Amino acid sequence: MAEVHIIGQLTGASEFPDHRLFCKWGIHAGGAWKLIAGSKDGQTQVDNPQNEEFAAFCHPIDLHYATKGLQGWPRLHVQIWHHDAFGRNELYAYGFVHIPSSPGPHEVECMTWKPNGTFKEELMQYFVGGCPQLKNPELIYSGADRYKLHTTAMGKVHAQLNVILRNFDKFGIES
Template identity: 25%
Template sequence: MSVSSPSVFLVNVTGQIECGRFLNGDNLRFNYCFTAGHDWEVVTGLEECMSQTACRSDDERQVFVWNFPFDITFKSTNPYGWPQVILSVYGTDFFGNTVIMGYTACHVPITPGKYTRRLTTFVPESASTVQKLLSWLTGRRPEFINPKLIAQGRGREVTRVRSQGEVTITFNVMMKDFTKFGYDCGATGKTPYLAVQPQPQRSVTVPSEGQSEA
């Protein structure tokens, strides 16, 4: 019995947003969302979600622990536009206003296995000192209307940002039917990955002078 070739390949991503380190603010929560290219489609799982609120730990680490899980499966026929996860962390400032504490983005690992990523977060900066003072007094800090902007290259060159804090994420990645599309995902820690498998080369005999081709 012949088995028909698959029409798509699958990428399953599970894991959790573990914790964050921020010098300022308290009562932190985050929104996460996944974004991918036009050829990608979500099969199962939540594409975006909001976490619970975490307070700063009382030990010497001074971290915010969420341990918030995620589980999502994509299908596609083209690896271009590989999925990314985007985090928007919010918290309360000195005056009790809810403000943005940091943005960050990360590509889903492109080989199967378990991974841990420590991502540096950043916040947009005001264009002038006067605007910075007004935003601090009113509690209306600069933030992106669409957080997916940080996963794109277009428009980022005119944005002023400042590093602030970090977030730790763990990924568990599983893939299916990549080899049937001619892609070699490789194993964890090995290269190359997502490389098109080379086609067998045909040997060609070049005739010498005075001889004609057969």
């Protein structure tokens, strides 16, 4: 079987409206993909930068997949959360990006978005906090019904990923 190694880190997040951010992340791959080693999801620590707009995570990612086909190429999906001064965690944004399919080092930027609520929900969010959340988190990376959502653009999540491909030439796949 062909193999893909993904080694790198979530470096941080930028352009969000507030500090004290952390990231819940995961890698989703199709049915032809088998995780051989590594953790396919995780969570970073909370970073509260004082004098800059970049929340640094430096959270490692190290995965090894085997695959029988290219369908369902791995995707990195993220949820950015805000830890407020009262100790509450509120969802800030969702996002996803495909893992690069070419071998070598890659600087990846994942654009994020948040779902819009009704007028009442937006008013409550302004005064009380919180944000509308997806009932089905698979909507983050699957295109099924995501086009029906009304969203607002948020910040970016930055990652440095090294992709290593092995045995793709034996199966007639040029990388």
